[in-house]
Amino acid sequence: METLLNVAHGFGVALLPINLLYCFIGVFIGTLVGVLPGIGPISAMSLLLPITLSGTPESGIIMMAGIYYGSMYGGSTTSILVNIPGEAASVVTCIDGHQMAKQGRAGPALGIAAFGSFIAGTFALIALMLVAPKLASVAIAFGPAEYFSLMVLGLVVLTFLTQGSMAKALLMACIGIVLGLIGLDSITAQPRLTFGRVELIDGIGLVPVVMGLFGVAEVLLNTEQLIKRDVINARITHLLPSRADWKASAGPLSRGTIMGFFLGILPGGGAVVASFGSYALEKRLSKTPERFGNGAIEGVAGPEAANNAAAGGAFIPLMTLGIPPNVVMALLLGAFVIHGLQPGPLMITQNPGLFWGIVASMYIGNLMLLVLNLPMIGMWVQLLKLPYNILFPLIILFTIIGVYCSGNNVFDVYVMIAFGVIGYFMRKLGYEPAPLVLAFVLGPMLENNLRKSLILSQGNLMTFIERPISAACLALAVVLLIGPLLPALRRKREMVALDEGV
Amino acid sequence: MSDQSNVKFRLNNSELWGGLIGLALGGFVIWSGLKLRLGTINDPGSGYVLFYTGILMCLFAATIIIAALTEGGPTFGSRWQNTRWTKPVIVIACLTAFSFALNPLGFLLSSIPLMLLLLRLIDPVRWQLAIPIAVLVPLGMWWILKRLLLIQLPSGIFEIG
Numbered sequence: 001m002e003t004l005l006n007v008a009h010g011f012g013v014a015l016l017p018i019n020l021l022y023c024f025i026g027v028f029i030g031t032l033v034g035v036l037p038g039i040g041p042i043s044a045m046s047l048l049l050p051i052t053l054s055g056t057p058e059s060g061i062i063m064m065a066g067i068y069y070g071s072m073y074g075g076s077t078t079s080i081l082v083n084i085p086g087e088a089a090s091v092v093t094c095i096d097g098h099q100m101a102k103q104g105r106a107g108p109a110l111g112i113a114a115f116g117s118f119i120a121g122t123f124a125l126i127a128l129m130l131v132a133p134k135l136a137s138v139a140i141a142f143g144p145a146e147y148f149s150l151m152v153l154g155l156v157v158l159t160f161l162t163q164g165s166m167a168k169a170l171l172m173a174c175i176g177i178v179l180g181l182i183g184l185d186s187i188t189a190q191p192r193l194t195f196g197r198v199e200l201i202d203g204i205g206l207v208p209v210v211m212g213l214f215g216v217a218e219v220l221l222n223t224e225q226l227i228k229r230d231v232i233n234a235r236i237t238h239l240l241p242s243r244a245d246w247k248a249s250a251g252p253l254s255r256g257t258i259m260g261f262f263l264g265i266l267p268g269g270g271a272v273v274a275s276f277g278s279y280a281l282e283k284r285l286s287k288t289p290e291r292f293g294n295g296a297i298e299g300v301a302g303p304e305a306a307n308n309a310a311a312g313g314a315f316i317p318l319m320t321l322g323i324p325p326n327v328v329m330a331l332l333l334g335a336f337v338i339h340g341l342q343p344g345p346l347m348i349t350q351n352p353g354l355f356w357g358i359v360a361s362m363y364i365g366n367l368m369l370l371v372l373n374l375p376m377i378g379m380w381v382q383l384l385k386l387p388y389n390i391l392f393p394l395i396i397l398f399t400i401i402g403v404y405c406s407g408n409n410v411f412d413v414y415v416m417i418a419f420g421v422i423g424y425f426m427r428k429l430g431y432e433p434a435p436l437v438l439a440f441v442l443g444p445m446l447e448n449n450l451r452k453s454l455i456l457s458q459g460n461l462m463t464f465i466e467r468p469i470s471a472a473c474l475a476l477a478v479v480l481l482i483g484p485l486l487p488a489l490r491r492k493r494e495m496v497a498l499d500e501g502v
Numbered sequence: 503m504s505d506q507s508n509v510k511f512r513l514n515n516s517e518l519w520g521g522l523i524g525l526a527l528g529g530f531v532i533w534s535g536l537k538l539r540l541g542t543i544n545d546p547g548s549g550y551v552l553f554y555t556g557i558l559m560c561l562f563a564a565t566i567i568i569a570a571l572t573e574g575g576p577t578f579g580s581r582w583q584n585t586r587w588t589k590p591v592i593v594i595a596c597l598t599a600f601s602f603a604l605n606p607l608g609f610l611l612s613s614i615p616l617m618l619l620l621l622r623l624i625d626p627v628r629w630q631l632a633i634p635i636a637v638l639v640p641l642g643m644w645w646i647l648k649r650l651l652l653i654q655l656p657s658g659i660f661e662i663g
Binding site: 165167168170171174175177178181185187188190192193216219220221223224225226387388389390392393394396397398400401404405408410413414417420421424428429430431446447450451454455458459461 | 516517520524527528531534538542543544545546547548549550551552555556558559562563565566569581582585586587589590593594597598600601604605609613616617620621624625626627631635639640643647653654655656
């Protein structure tokens, strides 16, 4: 009953005209960046982070969340019609989705992707509503030792799942921690690594770092190659999947939804891992696995459901523990912090309007996305024809403006350009930026909790082992760290390793 | 990893240089941590986490270097093989020039040439289209920010914008 009252309260917030407008802007931009290869939710969210300052916290965060789950919907359109994933979580959809489009079944592929996303998104929201308050009540008992260990686990999981060498990913995570510690020490107020620059006293901003590493670096990488697009030009019909399509997709949709939701909750996990996991599972369960790769609708339904359910699940660690499980959630945390809010176990009780408003807006956003992605599919197809030689300079200009507006500071533009160049060389040398950004956000919290737990325990390191949750997290982190040394686990890691890209 | 088969020591091994840069950074972080004071385990100082993170950085960088020396790795040249490497160089040069011009010239006078250069140099857009885009988009953005969002972009020594 209490949950229903809370949901009603949430709808009261989400249905305010201004919040509806922000929700629509969010899902529209999300679909747009999902459709356009070369720019993803991370770049778009960092670009729009400063704009959230102009409204209420609810409006800003509703818009940012909309960009994230909207991009999951939009990404499938490009995968199916162009065979280029609009964002990383849609890579798998290319395999069977584009084959279906080539066989004249673009309509059912787009239809099942949209309906599957809607069903999975809705399930994830119901689960979020039920799980988050319970987890938050448990998390109140967490001390600094638990928080420290959870953050360590989150970072280790992300480095474990990052493509390429784990040593490189761990090095990136360490650099991220160091960058996050630049500025005044929160306990002693001593300036650290500021090199005498006043601009660095408050530390480096999240927006310039993310925009540089993901926005500018992505453009630099894309300019290196001639991007050819094989857009399906045939008229798209039969967007509503047939009875046979539904029958074939029912199992993959349900399995993908459940798997995606739980993978989304895990720190370091997320939509990309979920979509790959769902595809592998469906192929393994199928009586005709040879159809996979040749236009099997199950290969679209499962991963699309999984990545959308994971997008919903990822909100749980952020909302209940205040720990972002991936880079997108780290940006959302940035939006909370900009408004002076700290997500965590107390947020649901202290700020119910905000929490339930965001949840309710996600229901509404999912409905908006269904309308945006089915009847308006023709508009997105036209957008796919926008030439990159015009798009890339525009992205550069928008990133410059976005970064400047985030702090009204030219220094931030310099930081962004520097990180853009560094990010480009990092990617060329096989160093993924995702662990760096997550560590950059978690670094100050990690340090704070480590120092607090050491002070509270009077320097007793056993405090991390004696507390069961902390011990379990650290044990899992150790297993993942030494895992790649074992050949069997190394092979598994290579199978699920992901390119967090954009 | 196309030319990774040759395991002998090579100075142009990109993995080796990546590891060496990591090692140097790790060394610098350790030194900074020490300079900031480590404190004690009962009361960690400002440099405590930096110091231990620096040690971890050196450890991971050393792993990368050892792997580069024992398993080899792609050369710098192979990383840019079959790519249009001049294009990112051009974009980086344009952005560097822009960053120097932004403060003295202001947003409008620096972003219009930047847009024109990017539109013409990445994959040339014809002049008839490039000029209007390069002028109208920054102007439009400037107008929206200044008039609607009341955000003042840098106006430079000429106070334009």
